[in-house]
Amino acid sequence: MHYYYCPECGNKLINKQAGDDGLTPFCENCNKYWFDSFSTCVIILVTNEFNEVVLLKQSYLSDKYCTLVAGYMIPGENAENAARREVKEEIGVELESLNYAGTYWFEQKNLLMVGFIGKVQKCELKLSKEVDSAFWVKWQLVPDYIFPEHPDNAAYAIYKKYANQIVQAREMQPIC
Numbered sequence: 001m002h003y004y005y006c007p008e009c010g011n012k013l014i015n016k017q018a019g020d021d022g023l024t025p026f027c028e029n030c031n032k033y034w035f036d037s038f039s040t041c042v043i044i045l046v047t048n049e050f051n052e053v054v055l056l057k058q059s060y061l062s063d064k065y066c067t068l069v070a071g072y073m074i075p076g077e078n079a080e081n082a083a084r085r086e087v088k089e090e091i092g093v094e095l096e097s098l099n100y101a102g103t104y105w106f107e108q109k110n111l112l113m114v115g116f117i118g119k120v121q122k123c124e125l126k127l128s129k130e131v132d133s134a135f136w137v138k139w140q141l142v143p144d145y146i147f148p149e150h151p152d153n154a155a156y157a158i159y160k161k162y163a164n165q166i167v168q169a170r171e172m173q174p175i176c
């Protein structure tokens with residue numbers, strides 16, 4: 001979000017040079033810069049020991065496509081804690097491990113998405129009310145269910161990272 005008025009005092013902002021950041025909205029009343037702001041989400045590909053991936057059906061997002069676990073960060077928590085919290089809230093499992101999988105900009109929603117790959121032992125999922133259904137899918141079949149590949153599609157990018165890890169791990173195994 002770009003600011004035109006001061007969110008604290010309501011004054012009209014002027015553009016003022018802010019060092020290397022260039023012209024930036026500035027409140028002369030509060031003596032404060034107002035840099036563009038955006039929300040931050042975490043998005044987690046949850047996988048198990050059989051290389052299956054948890055996919056979610058959420059009708060408020062799409063009737064056709066499935067998604068990964070995702071949610072908005074809360075001020076005061078770090079992205080890792082947000083990821084563990086969202087996984088626990090949405091599908092009722094505690095992650096055994098969590099690995100960073102890049103950040104992604106979602107233009108449509110002015111949103112920064114922080115990606116992770118989280119591991120659990122295969123288990124029954126306990127769904128939150130905001131999830132219509134969730135199920136384990138073999139990793140090769142994930143592209144059949146999620147939104148198609150697109151520069152804005154963080155889920156697809158994280159899936160590709162995960163798929164590459166599996167392929168590489170298999171190539172490194174000795175042939176006997």
Ligand SMILES: [Zn+2]
Nearest residue numbers: 006009027030
């Ligand atoms: Zn102000």
